[in-house]
Amino acid sequence: MRAVQSKDARFDGWFFGAVLTTGIYCRPSCPVVPPKPENMRFYPSAAAAQQAGFRACKRCRPDASPGSPEWNVRADLVARAMRLIADGVVDRDGVPGLASRLGYSVRQVERQLIAELGAGPLALARSQRAQTARLLIETTTLPMSDLALAAGFSSIRTFNDTVREVFALSPTELRRRTKAHATTGTIALRLPFRAPLCPDNLFGHLAATGVPGVEEWRDGAYRRTLRLPHGHGVVALRPLPDHIGCQLTLTDLRDLSMAISRCRWLLDLDADPVAVDELLSRDPLLAPLVAKEPGRRVPRTVDGEEFAVRAVLGQQVSTAAARTHASRLVQAHGEPIDDPDGGLTHLFPDREALGDLDPETLAMPKSRRRTLLGLIEAMGDLDLGAGADWDRTRAALTELPGFGPWTVETIAMRALGDPDAFIPNDLGVKLAAKALGIEKLNEHAARWRPWRAYAVQHLWATGDHPINYLPA
Known part of the structure; x- marks a missing residue:
């Protein structure tokens, strides 16, 4: 109260x-x-x-409103279920599909969600569909019948009843209150976040490590291609004082809810920066860095499998070399797309496309070729999505040839979203720790738990590297 x-x-x-x-x-x-x-x-x-x-x-x-930060911190059944529901699993595969992804029975999943959230998976997915419907009603001129399908409703009647029940207005009345613009699949919206938010490392990292053809920085916005269930999309994300400007161009509007969820996940927008900064500031060595730039986020990914491949390509090479390797892979195996508004050319190749990869075409050491091929072969059994069991995926990655602590923890941080992922053997982290006077890094970092991934962002920021700055 x-x-x-x-x-x-x-x-x-x-x-x-x-x-x-x-x-x-x-x-x-x-x-x-x-x-x-x-x-x-x-x-x-x-x-x-x-x-x-x-x-x-x-x-x-x-x-x-921003989503609860609790689901990004916890690794239990309820938190994993909420991340998967946000990613549209219930809409695509139903509650049985959600339960299967989690490794529990339908009854167990429903019971735990109701106990903690007061609503089961169907009600939670319905609430998300209502929000998607409102966005489409307010930002497009789509006919209501098309809009209902795009928002994930099974019928126009269910759509009308849900909108009226949740917003106390019919879809037509809701549209009259706004100025919807004609659309051909492009939607502009605002992504809220909890203040403060430091955009420098967040967008700087994404832009500096971006794969040509898949990602770019253009006119003050980070742009990239998205692989989605019903087609593909292009998103432009622009940092603004009180929100993130988001422009989505989709080949199928049914993918809107998932696209929004993945953009929020990419930018870590549901984090609780006040809680993170308060704990990290208790360390007198880290406190000045936090005070200088509060609200740092962890830059993540829109596709866990894509990021795992890129993590392998980036092993023991510079950022520029990693981008070059990834760009060659994209040009050879990525799916071409049209981008009238920019320079994006491809979707990053998926698991099936990479299955045809000829290792002899890779300009990298044989050991790293084996590592990449081993990852591609294992992808069918690896859960690298937002709802993954962090410990289980870590254990599976560790068993793959060529996967050491740096690669595993980098994937845990940026693909799995573990806020406590930590890479003490990273060169940038080690140099920053030494400059701060931290001698026993692992021991000292215990005081940063459960936010060590955020501490890494502050440590990286001490270096003079393009990942720490918004592009000009």
């Missing part, structure tokens, strides 16, 4: 407050006058509030 009374935006997405007298649920930071405590009920998810009969506030738009 104190968070609601103080309108503390740090708690947006952590929980939702519902008002009995109005039937509305809100973010903690909603600007309206807080109701009396006895008239409030609190829910751990928007889906739970919706199931209890409350509709979304039209002023604070709680359905559009």
Whole structure:
């Protein structure tokens, strides 16, 4: 209740407050006058509030708040399920598909989600579909029948009923409140985040390590291609003071929800920077770095398998050499695309395309060729997605030839999203630690847990490398 009374935006997405007298649920930071405590009920998810009969506030738009940072910190069943639901697994494969990915029965998954979030996987996926529908209603002029399909609804009736129930407006009334623009598959939207956010290393890293043809920095935005279930897409992400500007061009609008989820994951937008910075600042050696540039995020990836391949290509070589190797791979095996607005040319090759790879065409040592081929062969059994079991995937990677701690932990940090992934043998980390006067790095880093991946970002920032700066 104190968070609601103080309108503390740090708690947006952590929980939702519902008002009995109005039937509305809100973010903690909603600007309206807080109701009396006895008239409030609190829910751990928007889906739970919706199931209890409350509709979304039209002023604070709680359905559009950043996701709970808890799902990115934890590695248990509920957290993994939430990451997979955000990635659209329930919409594509149903609850049985979600349970299969998690390695549990449908009943176990439903029971644990209801116990912790007050809603099962279907209700959570429905809430996400409602938010996708609202975005399409407000940003496109698609006919409602096409829009319903694109948002993931099985019928126009279900779409109409859900939108009316969640937003207390029909789809047509919701569109009248906005100025939708004609669209050919391009959608502009705002991606919210918890402040503060330091864009320098986040976008600097993505731009400096970008693979030509797949990624580029153009006109103040990071652009890249996306491989999606129903087609492909191109996204442009631009850092702005209070949000990330996002422009998505999709060949199939059914991929919108997944594309948004993967962009948020890429930029680590659901993190809790206040909690991270508070803990790291307890270390007097790290505190000045945190105070200088608070809100650092961990740059991640939109495709775990892509990043694993790139991690192998980057073993023991410079950033420029890694980009060159990856670019050659893309030109030889990537799927060509058209990009009228920029210089993107290909999708990064997927597992099937890499299966035809001739190792003799790779300009790298034979040992690294074997490592890459071993990874490609193992990909069918490796879970490198957002819902992976971190420990299990680490163990599987460690068994592959040529996979040492640097490669495994780099993948854990950027593909799996483990906030405590740590690479003490990285040259940049070692040089920064030495400059700070840290002698026993592993022992000292124990005080940074569970945020060691964020500590790595601060250590890297002490070096004069393009990954630390926004491109000009």
